[in-house]
Amino acid sequence: MTITAPVIRTSLLEQFAPVFDRIADGAVDREQTRTLPHEQVRWLADAGFTAVTVPVAAGGSGASASDLFALLVRLAEADSNIPQLLRAHFSFVEELLLDPGVVRRDEWFTRIAAGEVFGNASHERSSAGVGSLATHLVPDGDGWRLHGEKHYSTGTIFADWTTVTAQTPDGHTVGVTVRVDDPGVEVRDDWNGFGQRLTGSGTTRFDGVRVELWQLRPERGERRTVLPAFLQTVLLASLAGVAAAASRDAAAFVRSRTRHYQHGVGATAASDPLVQSVVGRIAADAVAAEALVLSAAAAIDEAHDAIVSDALDAGAHIDAAELRTIALQSSVVELALRATTTLFEVGGASATDRDRSLDRHWRNARTLSSHNPVVFQQRVIGDHLVNGAPLTYFWATGEAR
Numbered sequence: 001m002t003i004t005a006p007v008i009r010t011s012l013l014e015q016f017a018p019v020f021d022r023i024a025d026g027a028v029d030r031e032q033t034r035t036l037p038h039e040q041v042r043w044l045a046d047a048g049f050t051a052v053t054v055p056v057a058a059g060g061s062g063a064s065a066s067d068l069f070a071l072l073v074r075l076a077e078a079d080s081n082i083p084q085l086l087r088a089h090f091s092f093v094e095e096l097l098l099d100p101g102v103v104r105r106d107e108w109f110t111r112i113a114a115g116e117v118f119g120n121a122s123h124e125r126s127s128a129g130v131g132s133l134a135t136h137l138v139p140d141g142d143g144w145r146l147h148g149e150k151h152y153s154t155g156t157i158f159a160d161w162t163t164v165t166a167q168t169p170d171g172h173t174v175g176v177t178v179r180v181d182d183p184g185v186e187v188r189d190d191w192n193g194f195g196q197r198l199t200g201s202g203t204t205r206f207d208g209v210r211v212e213l214w215q216l217r218p219e220r221g222e223r224r225t226v227l228p229a230f231l232q233t234v235l236l237a238s239l240a241g242v243a244a245a246a247s248r249d250a251a252a253f254v255r256s257r258t259r260h261y262q263h264g265v266g267a268t269a270a271s272d273p274l275v276q277s278v279v280g281r282i283a284a285d286a287v288a289a290e291a292l293v294l295s296a297a298a299a300i301d302e303a304h305d306a307i308v309s310d311a312l313d314a315g316a317h318i319d320a321a322e323l324r325t326i327a328l329q330s331s332v333v334e335l336a337l338r339a340t341t342t343l344f345e346v347g348g349a350s351a352t353d354r355d356r357s358l359d360r361h362w363r364n365a366r367t368l369s370s371h372n373p374v375v376f377q378q379r380v381i382g383d384h385l386v387n388g389a390p391l392t393y394f395w396a397t398g399e400a401r
Contacts, residue, residue, distance in 0.1 A: 076241020
């Protein structure tokens with residue numbers, strides 16, 4: 001199922017394949033017992049996977065975005081929860097790569113190369129209006145105190161640090177990076193979605209957490225940046241990985257079947273051309289989804305390189321990456337949902353056996369597809385193409401005012 005890749009990408013895939021295989025081996029059991037993958041995240045960090053895009057000079061592998069997303073598809077095939085829970089981590093690294101002015105940038109790279117992991121705490125379920133935050137900073141001597149509550153804190157329960165969005169007393173939005181084990185930080189495992197159940201996307205509370213000046217950074221606000229495309233493509237890679245897992249499990253299920261239908265075309269399920277055709281359609285959807293992800297990744301690479309080199313046309317590359325990513329989102333979602341539904345056409349009721357947990361593929365695909373809903377992305381594309389409206393780089397949720 002792997003698409004032809006450059007030598008460095010092939011080398012990285014070979015390097016991390018044994019870890020991905022170990023993760024895949026326990027995926028069904030973790031799903032059935034709802035065991036969060038703390039151990040598996042540590043395997044990845046210890047193997048250097050969480051530092052794969054960190055520059056070689058700083059102790060990482062120096063992988064490109066395209067390399068990373070190819071790896072994430074394979075990791076999602078093993079367990080789609082894990083790429084999503086690492087989404088904030090890899091986005092934090094990308095932010096460091098794009099902005100040499102980040103305070104203590106080299107120190108952050110060193111920490112990541114040593115295996116430290118970063119989570120996310122940005123969205124709220126507060127009564128704040130769209131674009132506003134209830135989480136806030138209060139001055140405290142030469143530093144601050146952080147107060148508030150975040151929901152959908154994906155990855156934080158597995159992390160050493162979490163990145164938080166908060167408002168200053170003068171109403172500005174800033175990013176705050178705090179240690180998960182700092183006094184006043186409480187992480188809850190209360191994510192209640194029917195899919196992606198092991199991402200740790202629960203609630204994080206901050207009760208007077210001490211923050212130093214070096215832990216703050218200005219938020220990007222509504223300016224053009226490649227980071228939204230990067231974040232969205234992590235989800236698309238996860239979806240492509242789910243489709244690949246559905247393809248893998250469809251073929252394995254058919255090979256294992258000893259019973260078949262009287263009105264089947266072949267003597268066995270494995271020899272039945274109709275069943276073979278179903279397996280082929282699922283595989284085709286999985287390959288197409290992966291190809292689309294790598295197409296988005298290539299556009300992100302171009303934008304990344306233009307930003308880092310301070311190219312005059314960097315803005316055009318950023319727009320191209322954003323437009324391609326949100327356009328491809330519609331197709332990748334459709335392919336993944338179709339593959340994970342078609343999976344059940346390869347057999348009878350035995351495919352729904354809870355011990356197989358084949359339903360997790362559809363549940364995970366449906367949950368991943370619910371992020372940044374396609375219907376809103378499609379409207380943005382249409383408005384941009386018809387009316388020249390700017391693309392939407394800043395997504396916020398909250399109560400309508």
